Amino acid sequence: MLSVENLTVCYGQMKALRSVSIEISAGQMVALIGANGSGKTTLLNAISGLVPIEEGRIIWEDQSLNGFPPDKLCRKGIIQVPEGRKLFPSMTVEENLIMGAYHPNVRKKAQESLQKVFSSFPRLADRRRQFAGSLSGGEQQMVAMGRALMAKPRLLMLDEPSLGLSPKAAAEIFEIIRELNKEGITILLVSQEVMQTLAITTYGYVLENGVLVLQGDCKQLQEDPKVKTSYLGM
Numbered sequence: 001m002l003s004v005e006n007l008t009v010c011y012g013q014m015k016a017l018r019s020v021s022i023e024i025s026a027g028q029m030v031a032l033i034g035a036n037g038s039g040k041t042t043l044l045n046a047i048s049g050l051v052p053i054e055e056g057r058i059i060w061e062d063q064s065l066n067g068f069p070p071d072k073l074c075r076k077g078i079i080q081v082p083e084g085r086k087l088f089p090s091m092t093v094e095e096n097l098i099m100g101a102y103h104p105n106v107r108k109k110a111q112e113s114l115q116k117v118f119s120s121f122p123r124l125a126d127r128r129r130q131f132a133g134s135l136s137g138g139e140q141q142m143v144a145m146g147r148a149l150m151a152k153p154r155l156l157m158l159d160e161p162s163l164g165l166s167p168k169a170a171a172e173i174f175e176i177i178r179e180l181n182k183e184g185i186t187i188l189l190v191s192q193e194v195m196q197t198l199a200i201t202t203y204g205y206v207l208e209n210g211v212l213v214l215q216g217d218c219k220q221l222q223e224d225p226k227v228k229t230s231y232l233g234m
């Protein structure tokens, strides 16, 4: 479905990604892990067309996406839930969700999509007229995910969805991600909750200072000595 081939991204002189290659098949749930500053968000932003590519290619269903603007990628179903949620705090839950159905392809079905999001997140239905800024962290993450679902994603990229949440709220978010994948949405999950992430994904990539240092089946990664010492604190 998506291949990233030898991708290099620079911020000025600094190479944030060096020749990174990843592969995601339809229906898969893939993990991307790595320490702070290793380039995880940069990789998602490059796939979303938010940062320019220095070298390499991004291929989506046999078509090169290099140089595609974010709105075109959105239209293809490549949707990112950004780090830090990026909601509109003084707009209501419902208004935030509707923003996700901005594209003409999905706009006509916005009301139908909204009902679907409310049935997946009943807690948001109860709070539909509440300002997004007044929600709990877990609820805000639900709005960010619901907004992404309004755009009818085929590939959903989640950047640190459990950041700052209590263990209980984080577990709930991970469960929802698992459900979305079961419903057929392909997922690329960035998270520092390495144990939980490797438990729900099938394949994983490990980034270090912009370089892919390890990849493999998540069961193997869980047993990998490097992953154990660097990311699982064992």
Ligand SMILES: Nc1ncnc2c1ncn2[C@@H]1O[C@H](COP(=O)(O)OP(=O)(O)OP(=O)(O)O)[C@@H](O)[C@H]1O
Pocket (backbone or CB within 6 Å): 011, 016, 034, 035, 036, 037, 038, 039, 040, 041, 042, 043, 083
């Ligand atoms: N807009 C930018 N301009 C300059 N440097 C940037 C920019 N965005 C990121 N960087 C740098 O690129 C490197 C990779 O950052 P990135 O945000 O991709 O890391 P990350 O793995 O997502 O980290 P975290 O876990 O903290 O979210 C870091 O050294 C960061 O300082």
Ligand SMILES: [Mg+2]
Pocket (backbone or CB within 6 Å): 040, 041, 042, 083, 159
């Ligand atoms: Mg990041």
